Amino acid sequence: MKCSEFVQEMExxxxxxxxxxxxxxxESHLGKCGNCRVVVDTCRKTISFYRDEELQPVPAxxxxxxxxxxxxxxxxxx
Amino acid sequence: MAGESLNVQVPTDDEMTLVLAAQGGDLGAFxxxxxxxxxxxxxxxxxxxxxxEDAEDVLQEAFLKAYSKLAQFQRNSRxxxxxxxxxxxxxLMRLRKQKTGRTVSLDEDIQTEDGLIPRxxxxxxxxxxxxxxxxxxxxxxxxxxxxxxLPYRAVxxxxxVEELSTEETAEALDISVPAVKSRLLRARLQLREKLxxxxxxxxxxxxx
Numbered sequence: 001m002k003c004s005e006f007v008q009e010m011e012x013x014x015x016x017x018x019x020x021x022x023x024x025x026x027e028s029h030l031g032k033c034g035n036c037r038v039v040v041d042t043c044r045k046t047i048s049f050y051r052d053e054e055l056q057p058v059p060a061x062x063x064x065x066x067x068x069x070x071x072x073x074x075x076x077x078x
Numbered sequence: 079m080a081g082e083s084l085n086v087q088v089p090t091d092d093e094m095t096l097v098l099a100a101q102g103g104d105l106g107a108f109x110x111x112x113x114x115x116x117x118x119x120x121x122x123x124x125x126x127x128x129x130x131e132d133a134e135d136v137l138q139e140a141f142l143k144a145y146s147k148l149a150q151f152q153r154n155s156r157x158x159x160x161x162x163x164x165x166x167x168x169x170l171m172r173l174r175k176q177k178t179g180r181t182v183s184l185d186e187d188i189q190t191e192d193g194l195i196p197r198x199x200x201x202x203x204x205x206x207x208x209x210x211x212x213x214x215x216x217x218x219x220x221x222x223x224x225x226x227x228l229p230y231r232a233v234x235x236x237x238x239v240e241e242l243s244t245e246e247t248a249e250a251l252d253i254s255v256p257a258v259k260s261r262l263l264r265a266r267l268q269l270r271e272k273l274x275x276x277x278x279x280x281x282x283x284x285x286x
Contacts, residue, residue, distance in 0.1 A: 077103075
């Protein structure tokens with residue numbers, strides 16, 4: 001397997017549902033290729049950075065405005 | 079990891095109960111759904127529009143539209159996926175209004191090799207917080223994702239951040255499953271490349 005082929009299939013490395021045969025082929029390439037190991041590892045870190053970002057509260061007053069607009073829509077419903 | 083279902087982070091056990099109550103006219107039940115999803119949907123709207131003022135309007139319009147169309151919601155899909163799709167559409171509509179004459183679409187043909195072959199391959203510092211303040215890291219992440227083309231940004235946000243499945247992401251964005259997979263790969267590689275400048279091991283901290 002070439003690095004360019006590995007990159008095309010990289011989604012499968014990051015996906016735990018990948019079938020065993022493909023996973024074995026990809027892991028075999030990773031075992032021999034330091035560059036692809038770094039790419040996979042830094043992609044994992046990239047995903048983690050964004051996934052682990054703490055959710056911030058919505059701006060002050062926004063929920064109140066939404067609830068108010070919904071109440072108005074509710075009153076107008078036939 | 080990346081293939082896990084959204085169910086891990088967003089409890090769905092009583093989502094359908096709330097939806098059914100809201101469909102029966104219980105406004106309080108719908109307000110519970112607002113409380114549950116407002117932060118995630120606000121972040122999504124902010125990532126698509128690029129600013130919080132537009133995201134506020136998008137969120138309000140999305141919830142209003144969802145409420146008015148609640149009777150049309152088909153219970154064979156999840157409410158969260160449905161309202162994500164409404165929020166994405168509202169955000170795109172807002173962008174189109176602002177960029178008259180310019181195309182704002184998730185269907186752009188963006189199949190190029192750009193960003194597919196990693197240019198720089200170097201491991202990252204194990205703890206970027208030692209290089210940058212928390213505030214600086216947040217700014218780096220924000221600028222990097224906002225610099226992605228919209229079709230990539232939207233797929234990355236739904237698939238990798240909100241943890242929708244590939245199929246749910248395709249449904250929410252109204253694109254094919256292969257398009258989700260292809261764009262996700264490119265989004266991840268491009269983001270990695272952008273962050274590499276700041277987080278690679280053998281480099282002094284870049285001014286941010």
